[in-house]
Amino acid sequence: MKLEPVVGDDPREILRGLRGALHGAGPALGLGLVSAFPAEVRAGTAVVVTTSGSTGVPKSVVLSRDALTASAMATADRLGEGAWLLALPATYVAGLQVLVRSIVADREPAVMAGAFTPQAFAATALMMASSEHGRRIPTFTSLVPAQLAKLLDAAAHDSPVLTALRSFEAILVGGQALPPATLERAEAAGARIVRTYGSTETSGGCVYDGVPLRGVALRVARGEVQVSGPTLADGYLESEELTDAAFLRDADGTRWYRTGDAGLVDDGVLRVHGRIDNVIVSGGVNVSLDRVEAIVRTVPGLASSVVVGIPDERWGEASVIVAARGEALRRSESVQLEEARAAVKEGIGAHARPSRLVLVDELEALPSGKPDREAIRRAVIALR
Structure with missing residues (x-):
């Protein structure tokens, strides 16, 4: 299967290519560091996301059509269906999933143009209001904690920003732990926050407020959180050694992703304590x-x-x-x-x-x- 590198981070270009990749009519997309990508990938691949992460070590994660779609459908199962606003780079899995969810729901996503500012976010969010058969269409977005903090700071003196925050049925916040003080501020402002846990290897957030999405299973082995389910990546591009180290297979064939996070599952709720390393x-x-x-x-x-x-x-x-x-x-x-x-x-x-x-x-x-x-x-x- 052909892999087509995407140069740049234009969300509209990525959205066009992603539609073809998810429907099987177009080539797989290569996002991130494109220079080392091969010309071909395995059948069923939709996207290869290369990200350096916070450690600076590049990894090219192979995500299939089935994994990305399963993630989007599990999110809709948990939150309900609606329209999504893209406020994150589409070259990262959290932003990519906003586009995938929009495609699966057959809705055009709202895309925030230019750099992230509270005013630009509010302007885009407030233009999303619409209804269908007399019923308001719920809206959703995905942010990282730093963005949420900026919005809360602005909302204290900018009423359109506050109105925008309150307009979403749910605001997914992930990428890193959400400080308790920021969560308290958001809830006091009337924002409906859902804390997410996941990674590129799990097609984005797969645990919402500590509870895994439909089809996702969790276990803790020797203190490490491990994830299984239909949202798992196929592995790392052209790196069997790295793939074998991160993805385990039980005797019954179940695949598990080693997250590298320390944590525990308490009465069905995941509590992450931080990175093992x-x-x-x-x-x-x-x-x-x-x-x-x-x-x-x-x-x-x-x-x-x-x-x-x-x-x-x-x-x-x-x-x-x-x-x-x-x-x-x-x-x-x-x-x-x-x-x-x-x-x-x-x-x-x-x-x-x-x-x-x-x-x-x-x-x-x-x-x-x-x-x-x-x-x-x-x-x-x-x-x-």
Whole structure:
């Protein structure tokens, strides 16, 4: 089957090609780093998504028509059908799935033009209002936490933005953990938030508010969250070794994707604790940076901060809080650091306390909207 690389990130161009790929009438699409793509892929492939992620290691994930469609149908089963607004890059799986859901529902998606701003988002959202047979058509969108935070900041003094937030039947938020403070603000503003968990390898979000979508199964093996079901990717392009390491097959033939996340399933609800490999060894003790970050984000003024690990002469490695200056300077830097250290000491232990608080004008982010943790870490090291 032919693979056609898509140069650029024009959502309308991707939408046109995606229609053909999902219906089997056109070639599979190659999104992301296209230079190394081969000319042919296996039959049934719809899209190959190449993304560097927050670690900077490129991976080309092979997604079939069946997997993408199963994901879209499972979302409709959970949320209901309606119209979707694209506010994320279509070259990333969360944005791609907005287009897939629109195609499956046979509706034209609303596409936000240009850079993401609260005003542009509101203008696009408020133009979506429509009805069918006298019934309002529900609207949906998908965001990352940083976008939601920007919208909430603007909604405090911009009534169209607030109206837009309230207009959606559901706003999916994923890509990274949603800070509890941001969720509370959103709910207080009247926005209906659905927290999603998933990855490109699962065709996007496959667990909503901790509960797997129809057909998706979860298990925790040796502390690692694993996922099975019809939404799983076929594997990684031209990398059997990487595919075999990430996708397991049971004796009964069931395929499982190893997420690399630590977590547990409590009474049917998934609780993710962070990345298994996002750990430093400080003073001979393992410290989960994700656990530290989750606690730090409960401190007023640090809700969107990022915690990274850096080399430390005394302890071997140490954690550092990095926060945007505009948000963090609600109190003095030293006070916030001490509050964060006290909270981490109480929640984890004294050994896990962050060593520093670094303020920056803006946190570096990937095109997907996620924090670029590797770039942030390098910048902190360069400050020393």
